[in-house]
Structures are given as structure tokens and as C-alpha cells.
Amino acid sequence: MKNAAVIALRTVATILIIATFVPLLPFEAWYIRIFDFPRTQIFVMAALTLLFFLGMRLWRFGLDKILLMGLVASLVFEAVNIYPYTFLSPVEVKQAPADAPADGQLSILVSNVYQHNVEHQLLVDLIQERNPDLLLTLETDSIWQEALRPATDAFPERVTIPLSNTYGMHLYSKLPLRQTRIRHLLDEEIPSIKTYVQLRNGVWVELHAVHPKPPVPTEDDDSKKRDAEIVLVGKEVKRSDYPVIVAGDFNDVAWSNTTLLFQEVSGLLDPRIGRGFYNTFNARYKLLRWPLDHVFHSDHFKLVKLERLPDINSDHFPMMATLSFAPENKYEQKEPQPDEDTAEEAAETIKEGKEEAQEEDD
CATH class of the missing domain: 1.20.58 (Methane Monooxygenase Hydroxylase; Chain G, domain 1)
Incomplete structure (x- = not known):
């Protein structure tokens, strides 16, 4: 024995x-x-x-x-x-003061609903209870689009991409949007959204919503296109003249080389650092969970609140972040810095992803 x-x-x-x-x-x-x-x-x-x-x-x-x-x-x-x-680490995003101006705050609720989930009312109730400024739903098809109407009718601005391939995406906003584009960066079946949202104080914020394919046998045999899409968005937002938020299901964990490369390329901050894992997947298995759903932002913002929300019968927990626009204090927060290999690694990642996408098209 x-x-x-x-x-x-x-x-x-x-x-x-x-x-x-x-x-x-x-x-x-x-x-x-x-x-x-x-x-x-x-x-x-x-x-x-x-x-x-x-x-x-x-x-x-x-x-x-x-x-x-x-x-x-x-x-x-x-x-x-x-x-x-972990809580042992210093926070990367400073806490917003209690008296932060309300007109500079923005709340976003991100939820991968699991397309085949039929418990629509759970998310409807959650949206109505939390009342976010922005709602980003992933894996939402036409059935979900219709089922969420009792909650989403309160959002005057919307970007709807109902798909039945588990990559549908919907963005709802109570704040004005402009220059909205639905894009397919590497795969015609995988949409992403780029838009600009206006805060109540008049400031425009660049917003990207993403949901690349995961590296699993039923989706993609490797991570090349996922990695390339994430890094492509990172390179794009680095050139932006606006405050930036990138949100969605990356199908990648916060500590992976790809997500860390994304942060180095983009300069965006992760509000989880120093606060906790906020594991969103898999909601069904307590011992097998990791952070797949993300809200990254530029150093124009401080954090009011970050939450993993209750179970909605999906395989993902929803996430909600409330940010406060605080440009006068942006230099209190240290952006992730690229090293000497970052540019080369990013270029190679994008090249491999594009080559794989081209091979699949051929």
C-alpha cells in the first residue's frame, strides 16, 4: 500500500x-x-x-x-x-475618493450569458437591480435579445449583433454613443465593437468590446488568433487620444503572457491587481475557476467599485466595474511598461494570427 x-x-x-x-x-x-x-x-x-x-x-x-x-x-x-x-500586492488602480464627482463616473456590467441558458429573467432582474450605465452581453442571440427587452428598453443607445454561433454581442448604453463600428478583426464569425461613449461631464471615452475564440479543440486548435486579436486592440488603444476602456471575455486569464503583453502594449490598467482574482469562469465548478472576463482602462480613471455579481445560471459570473474619470491624478497610477522585447513579441503575435486567419480563409 x-x-x-x-x-x-x-x-x-x-x-x-x-x-x-x-x-x-x-x-x-x-x-x-x-x-x-x-x-x-x-x-x-x-x-x-x-x-x-x-x-x-x-x-x-x-x-x-x-x-x-x-x-x-x-x-x-x-x-x-x-x-x-492577491490582497498582498499593491493596487494598480487607485481607489476613487468618496466625493468623486458623479458626472465623471461610469458603470459597466459585463455578462457572458451562455447562449443556451434559458434563465433569462435572472439577468433581467440583475440589470434592473444594478442599473449600469453600460451593459455588454456576450453569447447573446436573437432569443436573448428579445428576452432581455424588459431590462434593455431602459437603454436608449444600443449595438446589437445577435448570432447563433455563441459569439453574439450586444452593447446597451444610457449614455450617448458615437462613431460606433462593428468589426471582425481576424474572423468573419467573431465580432467586436469599437465606439465612443460620452460621460455626463461631456468627456468622450473610447470603448472596445471583445470576445475572441478560446484555444480549445471545439473552437481553435491553438491560441494564435485569440492572442493576435487581443494584442491588435492593445496596439490600437495605445495610439488613442481619448480615455480608454476595453471590456469583454478575453478567453484568457489575467496572468497569461498574452494578457500581460496586451497590458504592456496598451498601457491599460487592471483594477483587480491588489484586490483579488474575481474569478468569473467556471461558475459551475468551485474548484476550477479563473478570471476570464475583464475590464481594463487607461490611467484617466480610478476605481469606485469592482464586483463579481451573482450567478445567472451561465458558466460565467457577470462582472461590474464603476470607474471615476480623474485625469488630474492620472500620474499617481503607474502604467504597465513595455520592455525591450515587447514590440517584437507583439508584432510576431499579430503576424502569426493574421497568417492563420488567411490560411483558414484560403
């Missing part, structure tokens, strides 16, 4: 070490990129496995010494990745 337990422990340790470091390989295949996601789960399992190793005194053997060092390395590596999203 003890021998079987030792073999099982060694097997688990080997799997955890591989799962930790395989995402460092320069490959975009789904079975590589999928290990970007469960950083927290790997950290916890590696810690437990290390305790068992120590408890069973397995460090006395040559192979086990290597596994022990590998587990320690895994713990350190995963801790470095997830540390910014």
Missing part, C-alpha cells in the same frame, strides 16, 4: 511540475496554452504534494530530491504569477 502511495505521489508531482512549466514553451497549441489557466489550482496542489513528500520523508532518494526541488520551483513560479491578484 505504501509503495502504491509513493508511486501515486511521484506521479502527481511530475504532472504538476510539467503543468507549471510547459506554458513557457513557445507554442500556441491548445494543449500547451490550457495550462496558463489553473495557476491557483496548481499552486495549491503543489503545496499539498510537497507536504506529503516531507511527511513521508521521501527526500532521501535521488529521484525524489529532483521532484522535491521541482515542486519548490513550481510553488515559487506559480506564486509569482498569482501574487499580483
Whole structure:
């Protein structure tokens, strides 16, 4: 029995070490990129496995010494990745003062509804309760569009893209919109939205809504197009003369190389840093959750409130962020800085994504 337990422990340790470091390989295949996601789960399992190793005194053997060092390395590596999203880290986005002007605030509710979810009323009730300025819904088809009318009729501005391929997208606004464009950056089946929204104080804000395909066998065999779309938006907003918000389901976690590259390229801030994980997927499995739904913004804003909202019977929890326009204090917040490899990495990411899209079109 003890021998079987030792073999099982060694097997688990080997799997955890591989799962930790395989995402460092320069490959975009789904079975590589999928290990970007469960950083927290790997950290916890590696810690437990290390305790068992120590408890069973397995460090006395040559192979086990290597596994022990590998587990320690895994713990350190995963801790470095997830540390910014814990309360131990300094916040990246400053808290807005309690007396921040109301006419400079903007609230946005982002919800991937899961297209086949039939509990429409749960989201209707949530929208009416939270009363956001902007509502972004993802995976919304014509059925969802109609079902949400009791709540969305209160939004005079709207951008509707009802699709039945799980990539429908709807943007509703109580604030004025202008220069709205529906775009297909790399895939004719995958829309995104670019628009400008006017705050109550008259300031115009550039808004991007995105939902690229995830790297899973049923969608894309690799992450090239997802990564390219995210970085393309990042490059575009960096050139903007406006305050910027980018929101949506990235189908990528906050700590992945691609999302970090997006931040370096765009200079946008992540309000979760220093506040928590805000895991939005998978709502159905408590032990398998990570942050896929994001609201990034330029340093023109401070944070009033960030919330993961209640379950709506989707596989995603909705997210809601309330931001305060505070340009006079923008330099209090440090933008993510590109390093010497950022431009080259971004160019290569975009090139690979475009080449893959072209191959699929051909």
C-alpha cells in the first residue's frame, strides 16, 4: 500500500511540475496554452504534494530530491504569477475618493450569458437591480435579445449583433454613443465593437468590446488568433487620444503572457491587481475557476467599485466595474511598461494570427 502511495505521489508531482512549466514553451497549441489557466489550482496542489513528500520523508532518494526541488520551483513560479491578484500586492488602480464627482463616473456590467441558458429573467432582474450605465452581453442571440427587452428598453443607445454561433454581442448604453463600428478583426464569425461613449461631464471615452475564440479543440486548435486579436486592440488603444476602456471575455486569464503583453502594449490598467482574482469562469465548478472576463482602462480613471455579481445560471459570473474619470491624478497610477522585447513579441503575435486567419480563409 505504501509503495502504491509513493508511486501515486511521484506521479502527481511530475504532472504538476510539467503543468507549471510547459506554458513557457513557445507554442500556441491548445494543449500547451490550457495550462496558463489553473495557476491557483496548481499552486495549491503543489503545496499539498510537497507536504506529503516531507511527511513521508521521501527526500532521501535521488529521484525524489529532483521532484522535491521541482515542486519548490513550481510553488515559487506559480506564486509569482498569482501574487499580483492577491490582497498582498499593491493596487494598480487607485481607489476613487468618496466625493468623486458623479458626472465623471461610469458603470459597466459585463455578462457572458451562455447562449443556451434559458434563465433569462435572472439577468433581467440583475440589470434592473444594478442599473449600469453600460451593459455588454456576450453569447447573446436573437432569443436573448428579445428576452432581455424588459431590462434593455431602459437603454436608449444600443449595438446589437445577435448570432447563433455563441459569439453574439450586444452593447446597451444610457449614455450617448458615437462613431460606433462593428468589426471582425481576424474572423468573419467573431465580432467586436469599437465606439465612443460620452460621460455626463461631456468627456468622450473610447470603448472596445471583445470576445475572441478560446484555444480549445471545439473552437481553435491553438491560441494564435485569440492572442493576435487581443494584442491588435492593445496596439490600437495605445495610439488613442481619448480615455480608454476595453471590456469583454478575453478567453484568457489575467496572468497569461498574452494578457500581460496586451497590458504592456496598451498601457491599460487592471483594477483587480491588489484586490483579488474575481474569478468569473467556471461558475459551475468551485474548484476550477479563473478570471476570464475583464475590464481594463487607461490611467484617466480610478476605481469606485469592482464586483463579481451573482450567478445567472451561465458558466460565467457577470462582472461590474464603476470607474471615476480623474485625469488630474492620472500620474499617481503607474502604467504597465513595455520592455525591450515587447514590440517584437507583439508584432510576431499579430503576424502569426493574421497568417492563420488567411490560411483558414484560403
